[in-house]
Amino acid sequence: MKKNNFPRIFLSPPHMGGDELELIADVFQSNYIAPVGKHLTVFEHEIAQYVGVDGALALCSGTAAIHLALRLLNIQRDDTVFCSSLTFVGSANPILYEGGKPVFIDSEPDTWNMSPHALKNAFQQYIHKGKRPAAVIVVNLYGQSADMDAIRKICDSYETPLIEDAAESIGAKYHGKNSGSFGDFSILSFNGNKMITTSGGGMLLSNNVKALEKARFWSTQARDPALYYEHSELGYNYRLSNVLAAIGLGQLRVLDQHIRSCRNIFSRYQTELGHLPGIDFMPEPPGYRSNRWLSVMRVDPLVQSKTPVQLIEFLEQNNIESRPVWKPMHLQPLFHGTDFFSHTPQKAVSECLFKSGICLPSGSGMTDDEQFRVIDCLLSQLLG
Numbered sequence: 159m160k161k162n163n164f165p166r167i168f169l170s171p172p173h174m175g176g177d178e179l180e181l182i183a184d185v186f187q188s189n190y191i192a193p194v195g196k197h198l199t200v201f202e203h204e205i206a207q208y209v210g211v212d213g214a215l216a217l218c219s220g221t222a223a224i225h226l227a228l229r230l231l232n233i234q235r236d237d238t239v240f241c242s243s244l245t246f247v248g249s250a251n252p253i254l255y256e257g258g259k260p261v262f263i264d265s266e267p268d269t270w271n272m273s274p275h276a277l278k279n280a281f282q283q284y285i286h287k288g289k290r291p292a293a294v295i296v297v298n299l300y301g302q303s304a305d306m307d308a309i310r311k312i313c314d315s316y317e318t319p320l321i322e323d324a325a326e327s328i329g330a331k332y333h334g335k336n337s338g339s340f341g342d343f344s345i346l347s348f349n350g351n352k353m354i355t356t357s358g359g360g361m362l363l364s365n366n367v368k369a370l371e372k373a374r375f376w377s378t379q380a381r382d383p384a385l386y387y388e389h390s391e392l393g394y395n396y397r398l399s400n401v402l403a404a405i406g407l408g409q410l411r412v413l414d415q416h417i418r419s420c421r422n423i424f425s426r427y428q429t430e431l432g433h434l435p436g437i438d439f440m441p442e443p444p445g446y447r448s449n450r451w452l453s454v455m456r457v458d459p460l461v462q463s464k465t466p467v468q469l470i471e472f473l474e475q476n477n478i479e480s481r482p483v484w485k486p487m488h489l490q491p492l493f494h495g496t497d498f499f500s501h502t503p504q505k506a507v508s509e510c511l512f513k514s515g516i517c518l519p520s521g522s523g524m525t526d527d528e529q530f531r532v533i534d535c536l537l538s539q540l541l542g
């Protein structure tokens with residue numbers, strides 16, 4: 159495929175703020191390259207304060223954070239765990255690590271996140287079968303919170319703990335409260351493509367500081383307090399390095415700036431393309447404030463002649479990276495045969511979003527010129 163000569167525009171590349179190298183230099187100066195150090199402690203403290211939770215544990219990935227949350231909730235082999243279907247596989251893989259049985263829940267049209275209606279149906283059916291789920295994992299998609307009041311209410315009525323996957327939604331708000339503060343345990347990701355990055359990393363958040371201490375113990379190979387190496391529990395090598403925490407501290411200083419630019423990028427796409435027939439964008443209902451990590455556009459196949467796949471291919475020919483919306487977990491070969499609860503008896507909302515959605519370049523460092531290159535490409539393909 160011949161590509162034009164313009165430099166590549168990535169979907170969501172890392173965007174350094176400027177202080178990161180200096181903070182890394184601090185770490186080198188102190189020689190606390192490993193295993194832990196001041197930057198790690200400060201990073202945890204600052205994140206906990208930003209989100210509004212009592213404690214935070216820095217880990218090597220968001221996936222590791224979900225895994226430890228499931229361990230803390232004592233998920234056993236064959237336990238049922240309800241999980242959003244429209245998400246990245248990192249939300250669901252840890253259920254399999256523990257031998258649990260995922261059950262996937264469809265999206266609702268208003269937020270594109272877990273449908274409270276489908277969740278309630280799932281609870282009713284599973285309780286009826288005598289299989290009380292051990293946990294619910296709710297995902298905040300593309301930077302927008304799920305309907306936490308409704309979901310929390312359902313979980314509480316069945317006395318089931320809630321894990322909030324806020325990997326994509328740091329800095330987003332739901333009725334004034336920060337994303338990452340709604341779960342019994344919540345998780346963040348600092349993977350390279352996320353709103354802020356440590357190159358790779360994650361965080362486990364909770365008001366249950368005692369539980370976080372247990373997770374801290376497991377995350378460093380579960381070494382019992384003894385001079386020699388003594389182990390009575392299964393552990394992992396999941397801790398974030400102090401060097402990477404220094405990058406995180408630098409990124410935290412520009413987090414609000416990143417959110418502002420991602421929201422501006424979204425508004426511009428919406429202004430320039432949203433008036434076209436059969437084109438719309440991810441909604442933001444009243445009371446929600448998305449961080450707009452990725453700008454997601456929908457293309458109605460009954461109105462527009464180009465499909466999302468054709469548009470993605472055309473953008474690629476112009477050296478622009480875009481992606482379909484996450485392929486729902488209940489459609490993944492890995493999860494073949496798992497149970498799924500749809501929002502409606504007709505076609506699942508998550509399947510429609512997968513078929514009609516495109517994630518457009520949304521990097522917080524994208525320039526106006528770059529964004530207009532993307533917009534011009536799309537305008538040349540879409541019917542006006």
Ligand SMILES: *Cc1c(COP(=O)(O)O)cnc(C)c1O
Pocket residue numbers: 218219220221222245246247248249297323325326346347348349359360
């Ligand atoms: C990125 C992501 C994860 C996993 O985070 P890692 O840090 O890459 O392990 C989990 N859930 C969602 C929704 C994500 O987008």
